[in-house]
Amino acid sequence: MAKYNKVYKGDLKRFTDNKIYINVNYLKKGVYDLHIVYKNKVVKQVTFKT
DSSP states (O other): OOOOOOOOOOOOOOOSSSOOOOOOTTSOSSEEEEEEEETTEEEEEEEEEO
């Protein structure tokens, strides 16, 4: 069985606050990479495990 990666992408319009919360409760167990992009450049890359 071939293993494949799913890529989810979303765009947010405006924030009313300077905080962003990401709820990871419903992710399957595994290792995830979070890339924060600003002007087409990765400014922060975080790896976390659930």
